[in-house]
Amino acid sequence: MKQDYDVLIVGGGLAGNCLALALQSSHLKIAIVETNTREQLHNSPAGDRALALASGTVKMLEALGIWSHAKAFATPIKTIHISDQGHFGKTRLSAKKEGVEALGYVITARDLEAAVGQLVEQAGIEQICPARVIGIASDEQFTHISLKQQEASLNVSARLVVGADGGQSTVRKLLEIEQELTEYQQTAIVATVKTELAHENVAYERFTSSGPLALLPFKQDYAVVWTRTKEDAEQLLMDSEEEFLASLQACFGYKLGRFSLTAPRRSFPLSLIRAKSMYSGRAVIIGNAVHQLHPVAGQGFNLGLRDVVQLAEMILNEAQQGGDIGAPALLEQYASQRQKDHDTVINFTDSVVKLFSNEWLSLAAARNVGLALLDTIPGAKKHLARYAMGLNARMPHVGSRRRA
């Protein structure tokens, strides 16, 4: 049986493309299968969502040679102001106090995807696109993948298949990996607003009785991520621009002066999808395919990139030793190494959603005491700041192997 690829990556989003770039320095034969053309991906309204990148993520993007191509599109966050509307609790995290240049950066998914996509093209990594996976079966040596390219069918084999095909992952379904699904009955409204006062690189996370509101400094404006119940969100999206801005302003206040809209409102229904296993046979799933999170804590891609670097490091080590990069035992090792990080981030995000979605008095009091305490206990605040910056994560060494 002939082997077509060492690694076949399904999904050319951020996780899939970053993995391809992390592996490009090796002599492994890799290809990416992507359903949408670059143009379709670039024009997708979903690209408007602003991503807050933790500084640990930026370090990894630097190591992968990506950050120098993306930095020009990103805005640094120097201060994070966390507060609870109508209650006394608030906390402030500052880059200066943490001794770092920035707590994180804000970039649109579209700009980061474009930068990563361009690097994949420049590196000459094979892209099978537009094409989608319709069948997967593993034997002792290979995974066999059936692809549909418009009307044509294509069968290929690889030693390892990586499913990086997002929250609705076909690879996860074809591998019959079960998932846990939590429907939050909430929708994130994403928009960009201009404010009368300059942002001075301050990000705001405001927890309100109707849902969390994040204002992230983005170029000269603010990127808004506002979580509301499904019904509220439907109404806010139907409202006129003036009505929408009045509601937003009522929620945030006039600390930054008046808001005006500079980009259309978009909406994202929110759920937590968590796969019950990270691999099956000679196939592994990463990024949103294994964990799709609520954006309240801005951790989805940050967590996904840690999957990427850990997996790349493992594949490169195994390949260097002449081992089997798709061996289920190796994938089991990968899964056990990623488990703790997944558990921590998923539980943290889920608790934040539940804690701050609840108006029950004692819970509201508890969260305010929590925020107030955070502000007075330097250690706790530092821990939260480090967590928000992704600095608690171990840094894999994948970038040091890149070809000059």
Ligand SMILES: Cc1cc2nc3c(=O)[nH]c(=O)nc-3n(C[C@H](O)[C@H](O)[C@H](O)COP(=O)(O)OP(=O)(O)OC[C@H]3O[C@@H](n4cnc5c(N)ncnc54)[C@H](O)[C@@H]3O)c2cc1C
């Ligand atoms: C409103 C909002 C705000 C967010 N904010 C943040 C934030 O501040 N910080 C953060 O870290 N994260 C944030 N996230 C999460 C972040 O956007 C995702 O975690 C990240 O984009 C997931 O990347 P991915 O490559 O795993 O999946 P995707 O981006 O979903 O990419 C999957 C790719 O696979 C392709 N594909 C799908 N099916 C197939 C198939 N069968 N065959 C071939 N290809 C296929 C798709 O076309 C797509 O290109 C936010 C998300 C939302 C919705």
